[in-house]
Amino acid sequence: MISEARIIAARVLARVWSTEAFAAAALDAELGRHAGMDPRDAGLATELVYGVLRTEGALVARLSAMTPKGKLDLPSPIARAHVLMAAYAICFLDRVPAFAAVNEAVGAIRSEGDTRTGSFANAILRKLSAEIEAKGRPSLTEAASASAPGWLRGSLRRSLGRSAAEAYLSAGPVPPPLGLSVSLAEDRAAWIARLRQVCPDGTFEEGQASPRAILVRGAGDVRRLPGVGTAWIVQEEGAQVVALALGAKRGERVLDACAGRGNKTWLLADEVGPEGAVDAADLYAQKLDRLKEGPAGRGARKTYAVDWAARTGAFEEVPRDYDRVLVDAPCSGVGTLRRRPEIALRRTADDVKRLSELQIAIVRNAATRVKDGGRLVFAVCSVLREEAEEVVERLVTEDAGTGVRLEKAPIEAELLPGIVGEGAASFRLLPHVQGTDGYFVGGFLVRRG
Incomplete structure (x- = not known):
């Protein structure tokens, strides 16, 4: 009999691979349709989905070596899901007997009417099981690292160092709280x-x-x-730290320049209090509509639909005398790998380069809305140097012709110990250190003229 957990996990994985759905949303939808499910089964389905996505490259390589042609050629996403789930259980799950993992995978594939693929899966999974029994289980840390695309492994090593990059790629818990x-x-x-x-x-x-x-x-x-x-x-814990890093004080005027649905807007409005004011801007007017309808709508004074990079939309309407501006810029999102492991396979080095150019344009134009001597904080949900230090260096060394000059400045916020060093103008949040998503945050002093 095929467990409900494996049926659900297979459906989610198939959706991720065939329709580019996000695993978290697809899994929530599936579990929502099985509200009375045993929590242990829901936990197993979650473990299988995230585990396979994090170690997919290593699992495929290992299984491919056991095939006659050296290639794992499966006819459907569902078949692929059942084979890789079984391989993950054999390699990394102590609580699942290997024979049970093999039998469920083969039974699930055969129940789809594919006897030939069922026999193929049976052969390679039994080979894998015998190898693991003889040599022991592989390292989950090494498997997660090896499964990341080469460009991402290289970028993380340049940004964090080799050992920290491996710790980053294998950080738990998955999914995070x-x-x-x-x-x-x-x-x-x-x-x-x-x-x-x-x-x-x-x-x-x-x-x-x-x-x-x-x-x-x-x-x-x-x-x-x-x-x-x-x-x-x-609100994710790291996102809270990003908003707090702006150092907004009671009575100040603040702009959340890339507000999205307004979670940081809500927190900033709480910081400045009724004596202050928080405005929100975003590229997408529909997000601002949702912001106004939600909790942030009670704190946001005005909203502006602005394309900061192109200087269009309500760009000219946005005031130019804010005390502080937060730019939580669009980015690669590799800081969310624990909750969105599929991002590693959907982003490319070219994406990172394109996004870093966008980040620079957004920050430069948003900085024109800060008063002389005011502060701007730039943040991305990424830890890659290309979206972090390299962006900062260009912002402080290149003349953008906006009439505004950016200088590195210490983060003024009183954050918890161990997050930002005394006098530091930037910091990272790392899942294997602080337990949050991965972020880079940089502080600037804005000068006019």
Whole structure:
């Protein structure tokens, strides 16, 4: 009999490969259709989806070596999913007997009416099982590193160093916990106690990087919990640190230049208080509409649909005297590999180069909205030098002809110890160090004339 967990995981993997769906969204949708599922089965489905996507390259290479032609040639995404899930279980899951993994994969493929592929899968998976029994299990860290595209491994090594790059690629937990951001007016410890009481099946813990963060596991849909949208919002812990890094103070005027749906806007409005003002801008007007309808809409004073790179849309309408501007720029997203492992296979070195040019253009034009002597913070959900230090160096050395000069400046925010060194003008957040998504944050002083 084929387990429900494997059926769900196979459907998700097939969608990721054939339609370029995001694994997290596809998995949530599948699990949502099986609301009464045993939590252990849901956990196994999650482990199989993320595990296969993280180690796919290593698994394919290993299985290919066991085929007559040296190539893993499977006729459908579903067949590929069942074979790779079995291989992942054989290589990395102590709790799943190898024979059970093989039998379920073969049975699932044969149930699709493909006897030939079932026999092929049976042969190579049994070879793999025998090899693992004889030589022992491989390293998950090495498999995750080897599965990343060569350009990404190289870039991470140049950016972080070899050992840190491997730790980054294999960092857990996978997927990471959900983050909640608690309002300044609320007591985080009290909310943890309350949420534990109303949702005893979930786990609620303080975050280690953000003083506002609550980390949640196993609580289901948190939107049904008390306090959502008023006392707290859903926000990844590293994203909270990015917003806090702007150093917004009570009474200041602030612009969230790439606001998206407004989670950072909400936090910034909380920081400046009713005496201050936060405006939000974004390329997409529909995102700003959703921002205005959500919790951030109560804190955002004005919104502007702006293409910062092209200086179009409402560009000329945006005021030029903000105390601080946050630019959380579009990027490769490799900082989210724990929750979106498929990104590694969808991005290229050319994408990173194109995005770094876009980041430079956005920052230069957004900087024209900062008053003389004001501050700008640039952030990306990436740790690659091409989107980090190299962008910063170009911003401070090249004359953009905007009448504005950018100088590196220390991060003014009072962040938790160990995140940013004293007087540092930039910092990284790393999943294997702080437990957050990966980010780069750089601070600038803006001078006019």
